[in-house]
Amino acid sequence: MTGNRTFTMIKPDAVENGHIGAILEKITGAGFNIVAMKYTQLSRRDAQEFYAIHKERPFFGELVEFMTRGPIVAAILEKDNAVDDFRALIGATNPAEAAEGTIRKLFATSIGENAVHGSDSDENAGIEGAFHFSGREVF
Numbered sequence: 486m487t488g489n490r491t492f493t494m495i496k497p498d499a500v501e502n503g504h505i506g507a508i509l510e511k512i513t514g515a516g517f518n519i520v521a522m523k524y525t526q527l528s529r530r531d532a533q534e535f536y537a538i539h540k541e542r543p544f545f546g547e548l549v550e551f552m553t554r555g556p557i558v559a560a561i562l563e564k565d566n567a568v569d570d571f572r573a574l575i576g577a578t579n580p581a582e583a584a585e586g587t588i589r590k591l592f593a594t595s596i597g598e599n600a601v602h603g604s605d606s607d608e609n610a611g612i613e614g615a616f617h618f619s620g621r622e623v624f
């Protein structure tokens with residue numbers, strides 16, 4: 486990864502609420518190219534591993550319950566400055582603090598159920614993309 490890719494998930498709340506299409510439109514409309522994508526569901530083990538960095542946090546159990554309760558869309562996105570530009574597009578973790586027009590402002594319901602994930606560094610974008618996709622699934 487050289488700064489032009491990030492990893493995202495459309496989380497179970499946004500899938501349940503019927504927002505997959507609108508969110509993908511926001512993403513491609515902002516200039517991101519989808520280079521890998523799948524509709525899948527995380528196992529408990531997947532969620533615990535994916536969010537291992539938060540395992541001591543008080544919300545960890547809730548986060549694992551939430552992220553495993555239904556299907557998600559996982560995708561790798563390409564664009565110059567992908568990690569930072571995507572985090573700007575999704576907005577703050579808490580939708581109440583997210584800027585107008587951001588994906589979380591538009592589609593998230595709470596700080597825990599906040600519609601989308603975005604990698605926080607180039608290094609994590611690479612790790613998270615490889616967690617979900619094999620080389621032959623990335624175009």
Ligand code: RTP
Nearest residue numbers: 544548577578596597598599601602603604605
């Ligand atoms: P993400 O990793 O999903 O893109 O979100 P983020 O960087 O904006 O936020 P992070 O601090 O990494 O937290 C990961 C996810 O944990 C849930 N969370 N719940 N109840 C709470 O106080 C709380 N805080 C965080 C959210 O789903 C958050 O996106």
Ligand code: MG
Nearest residue numbers: 602603604605
């Ligand atoms: Mg994070």
